[in-house]
Amino acid sequence: MIEKLKDEKNAIILAHNYSRPEIQDVADFVGDSLELAEKASKTDADIIVFCGVDFMAETAAILNPGKKVLIPDIAICPMAQMLKTEDLLKAKKRYPDAEVVLYINTLAEHKVYADCICTSANAGDIVESMNSDTVIFGPDINLARYVESQTSKRVIPVPEYGLCPTHHQITAEDLSDAKARHPGVEIVAHPECTENILKRANAIASTSGMIKYCKESEENEFLIATEIGLIHRLRKDVPGKKFYPLSKSAVCPQMKTHTLRKVERALEVERIHVKVPKDIAEKAMIPIQRMLSMRC
Numbered sequence: 001m002i003e004k005l006k007d008e009k010n011a012i013i014l015a016h017n018y019s020r021p022e023i024q025d026v027a028d029f030v031g032d033s034l035e036l037a038e039k040a041s042k043t044d045a046d047i048i049v050f051c052g053v054d055f056m057a058e059t060a061a062i063l064n065p066g067k068k069v070l071i072p073d074i075a076i077c078p079m080a081q082m083l084k085t086e087d088l089l090k091a092k093k094r095y096p097d098a099e100v101v102l103y104i105n106t107l108a109e110h111k112v113y114a115d116c117i118c119t120s121a122n123a124g125d126i127v128e129s130m131n132s133d134t135v136i137f138g139p140d141i142n143l144a145r146y147v148e149s150q151t152s153k154r155v156i157p158v159p160e161y162g163l164c165p166t167h168h169q170i171t172a173e174d175l176s177d178a179k180a181r182h183p184g185v186e187i188v189a190h191p192e193c194t195e196n197i198l199k200r201a202n203a204i205a206s207t208s209g210m211i212k213y214c215k216e217s218e219e220n221e222f223l224i225a226t227e228i229g230l231i232h233r234l235r236k237d238v239p240g241k242k243f244y245p246l247s248k249s250a251v252c253p254q255m256k257t258h259t260l261r262k263v264e265r266a267l268e269v270e271r272i273h274v275k276v277p278k279d280i281a282e283k284a285m286i287p288i289q290r291m292l293s294m295r296c
């Protein structure tokens, strides 16, 4: 039924790498935040069904003012909620010469304050390319610290402790337990993990960067430090190698809210329609396009 509705309505399904396995299997494209934004900017479909969280669907809507972007169910990223306008304005006042780079995991109403948007795939390159020596960065503290360690810039995190609850719960204890079960196996981590995990990782990358690393590595087994949805993609895309979640409880409930039934319903009734007010969308489009044009 989903296929039939897609054909009738000239629709495509975009899904994030953390989606449920059955959603990944039915999607036209599965990717990380950067790939999904790029895909959304190029599609000629009339309807985009976005199986991801609010800020991703908003980004797709901003990039496609003439198209209908649907999200099968309300999915609110808690990290994006941690950024408050007043904190951002306070930091801009305190560091007037600093440029602002915001993680794509932000609401459109905050993206309007950014000089450039970044994702975990290009955060280091984008921050390094800014003209100012000091860069205001938000909302993820772990990504902010990682980016500072990879660039020549002073990074000011806003808020001071923004984080992803799913990645935050992957602990050093999980890592020790997993290493004891799988001795000598490489650790591949997402930069939203805490410093405790990142300092012990063999590779740090966006979700699709993690897949690329595992594909190209000469190793055959990997401990994966991110949301468990990535394990399905890894097993599908990199057959013959073994992948173990570093923590089985690293589940993002928001990403898992979309089910096949909800996707079908979204196509049937063309809801939930993601709308960004025109004035906000026009302003937020500028730093998003700047990121996409940089091709980092």
Ligand code: 13P
Residues within 6 Å of the ligand: 017, 031, 032, 033, 034, 053, 077, 105, 119, 120, 121, 164, 190, 192, 205, 206, 207, 208
């Ligand atoms: P990426 O897929 O861009 O690595 O991002 C992970 C994430 O947390 C999305 O919410």
Ligand code: SF4
Residues within 6 Å of the ligand: 053, 077, 078, 079, 080, 105, 164, 165, 166, 167, 192, 227, 252, 253, 254, 255
């Ligand atoms: Fe937000 Fe974390 Fe879920 Fe990504 S994994 S959508 S950052 S809560």
